[in-house]
Amino acid sequence: MSLRSPRRLLVGATLAGASALVLAGCSGGSSSDDGSEISILIDNAETTVATMEALVAAFEEAHPDIHVDIETRPQGTEGDNIVKTRLSTGEMTDLFAYNTGSLLQALNPDQMLVDLGDEEWVSTLQDSFTPVVSTDEGFYGAPLGQTSSGAIFYNKTVYAELGLEVPTTWDEFVANAEAVKAQAPDVAPIIQSYGETWTSQVLVLGDFANVMAADPDWADAYTANEAKYVDDPAFAGFRHLEELNAAGLFNEDYASTTYDEALAMLADGEGAHYPILSWAIQNIAANNPDAVDDIGLFAIPGESAADNALTVWQPGAVYVPTSTEGARLESAKTFLAWLTTPESCAVQVEATGVPYGPFVIDGCELGDDVPSVVTDEVAYFDAGTVQNALEFLSPIKGPSLEQITVAVGSGITPAAEGAQQYDDDVTKQAQQLGIEGW
Template identity: 35%
Template sequence: MIVSWDKIPPFGAGLTEVRTGIWQLSEVKMRRKKGILWILLSAMLLGGLAGCRRPGGGSEMTDAVSVKESPEESGDGEDKEFSGITLTMLNFSSATPAGVLAKTCAAAEEKFGFRIEIEPCYDDNVVRTRLATGECPDLLIYNTGSLLYSLNPSEFFLDLTDTGMAETLDKDFIRAASVDGVLYGIPQCDGMGAGVFYNKELYQEYGLGVPETWEEFKGNLEVLQNAGVDAMGIALNELVSSQLPFLADNYQVMYDNPDFAREFTAGKTGFADSEEGRRTWERYEELVPYFNKDCAAVSIPELENRFFGNELGHLIYFSSKIPEWILTYGDKINKIGFFAMPGDTGEETGLTIWPSNGIYGNKKSEHTEAVTAFLEWYISEEGLDVLTSFYTPAGIFHTGYRPKEESIELIQEVQRYYTEGKVIPALEYLTPVKGINCAFICNKLGSGRIGAGEAAEAYDEECRKAALQMGLWE
C-alpha cells in the first residue's frame, strides 16, 4: 500500500471531508491569532522548535565571511542589471556544508551585479524579533512547515503562488511552504529523509541482514549488544538526535491512520489516546536498552567517529549528514548503509521526509525586482547546477532537478524510497501543531526517567498548549 498525500489539507484552514475524498474549506475556519503581538509572544515559546531545523555540516559564519572577504568585486559592472544594489540575507539554516551558500550567492552576484550580505543566525528568537520590529531582511532562509506557519508569513513575505516558480515545485514543498493556500518560498536545497544509518562492516562481521520489520531490527541490535558493540548511538543532550527516533517514525503513524494529521490538527486525537500514537512512543522506548552508555553526555561528532571506527552499529539521523561525512571521512563513507525506520510489518516501513528549508523574499523590500530575480535564478537549472557544484546532495530536489554526477550507493539507498513512493512528510509539515518541549520529553524517555505512556501524555499536553497559543483549539 502506498499512501496518497493529496488529501492532506494546507495549513490554516478548517476542513471537512466530502465523498470525493477531497478536502474543502468548511464554513468555520480555524481561528489563528495574527499580527506583531503574536510574533513577539511566540518567540520564546517556539524557540525550542528550532532544534529540529535542517541540520547539516554547514557553518553560517563561514558563509558570512566568504562573501564579505571575497576578492572579487561582483556587481561593479555598469552593464549588469542590478549593479549598485545590496541585498541583505538572514540565514537560519545549516542545510548545506560550509561555504556552499556563500559560493552560490557569489555566482548570483557575478550574474546580476548586486551584492548579497549574508548574516548567520542561530536563534529562532532573533528571526521573530527582527520581523516584529520591522527589520525583515531582503531574503530570509528559514524553516518550512509548522514554524513558517507561526511567523504569520502574509505579513512579511512575497506571494509566489501565481509565479512561474510555483509551477516548477512539487506538492510536498508547496504544501510545506504555503499557509492558507499561499506559497511564500522556494527550496534552499534538496529535501531530506531521516532513518537508520548502519555500519556495513559490522553487519558483515556478525552476519546481519538489512531488517524489513521492527522485530528484525531489534534482533540486529541484540546481536551487536551481546557482542559488546554499542548497538544504537544517540546524543540525548543534542536537540536533533534526541528527537529523531520519534520524529522519523511518522511514516508508520500515518500509514496506520492516514487521517491522523487532520484529526490531530482539529484536536480530535492525540498520541496518548490513539493506538498509532502510543505505538510510536513505545518503539522509542524499545530502543532505549540499546543506547550507548554515555548517551546523556556524548556529542554527535564523537558518535560519528565511533560509527566510522566500527565501534557503533547504528545512528538515526538525517540524510543531509551524508555530504558532510563525505568531506570528513572520504572513502570510509562506503562502509555506511541506510534504511528507513522499520515498521511493525514490512508494509509499514517507509521513509519520513523533511522538505527543504525555504528562501523567502521580503514583500516590503526596496529591491523586490532584484529579490525576485535571485529567487528565480536560484531554482533554475543554471542556479541548481551552480549549487550542486559545491556539494553532493543526498535528497531529491523539489523542482525535479537531477545533479549531473552519479550518486554514490549510500545516497541511492536513501533515494530509492522516493522512487518507490514510500515517503511521508514529517508531522510538522502536515499540521501547524507541534509540541515545544519535544526534545526534553525525548531526553526523559531516552534516559529511562519516564515510560512511553507518560511521554505520549506529556507531548499531547505540549501540543495542546501550542494549539491554544495559536488559537487553533478552544
C-alpha cells in the same frame, strides 16, 4: 516538530569563516535602497554558511549588479526566536532561510512575508513542496536544498561482519541491535547524541510513515484534536525510545555525545546504527570521506514489513519579509528566481559533491555519483513508499519535543508520561495558533 539543524549543504568552510560572516547587531543586514546590495539571514552551521557562499558567488557572477551580504544566526530554538523577533520588529534582512511546514506557520506568514505566488518559477516546483510554504492566503518560499528522510544510518561493514540483514520490522531492528551488543561489545548497537538535543527526536518523528500506514487519517485527526501521541499508533515512537534505553542498546556516553561525534562513531565502526536525517551523509563526507560508501540507510521500521515506508522532510526555503520593499524587493525576487533553477541545483551538488536526496525543482538532477545512503533512499521514492513528515501535513508542532524525547530516551521520564507532556505541549501551540477545535 521540525528538525532544525545543519540541514543545508556544502563542505569545506571553516568555523572562523562562518564567524566572520556574522554582522553586528540586528540592523536588518547590509542593503541599499537601489537594490544593488541586499542581505540574507541563514543559520550558522558550517555547511549552511559554505553552501550560501557558493550560491551567492554564482548568483553574483550571473547578476553582477546585485551583491548579497550573508548574515548568520544560531540554530535551534534560539535561532527561531531571533527570526520571530526580527520579523516582528521590522529588522529582518531582505531574505532569510528558514524551515518549511509547521515552523513556517508559526511565523504568521500572511502578515509577515511577501506573497510570491505570481512568480514564474513557482510552476517549476513539485506538487509535494508547494503546500509546505503556503497558506490559504498565499505562497511564500523558494526551496533551498533537497528532500531528506528521517531514517536509520547503519554501518555496512558491521552488518557484513555479523551477518545481519536490513530489517523491515521493529522487532527485526531490535534483534539486530541485540546481536551487535552480544557479538561486538566494543560497538554501540544504537548511537544517540543527546549532547545536541534536536537529534533525540528522530525515532519519534521518523516513525510517522508507520503512523500513517496504521491510520491514514491520523494527521487530519491530529489537527482536529481527535488523535494524540499518548495513544497508538503515534505512541510507538515514545515507547521505542524507552525500550531501547531500558535494553542498554545506546552508547554509554549518549547524554553528552554530539551530532558530529555520533557520525564519527558510525563512520569508524564504533557504532552500528544512528537514527538521523539523510543530509547527515554530508558531514560524513566532509570528516570521514573514506567511510561514505560504508554507510547505508533504511526506513525506521514499524510493526509490518508490508507497510515499511520512509518518512520524508521537504527542503527548507528562502523567504522575503514584508519589510523588504521597492528596488530591494525586486533584487530579492531576482535572487529567488535564480535559486530555483537547475543552475542553482548544480552549484549545490558540485559544491558539496554529496547530494542527500531528490530536489523538488524541475530539471534538477543528483547526478550518477551518489553515496549508497542516497541510493538506498531513492529506492523508497522510486517504489512510492514515502510519506511526508507530520509537520508538512499539519500546522501544529509543540516546541518542547526535543527536551521531552531526551528525558524519555534517558530513562528519566516514562514513555507514557513523555507522550502526555508532548500532547500538552501541542495543545498550547494549537491554542496559540488559534486552530479550531483546540
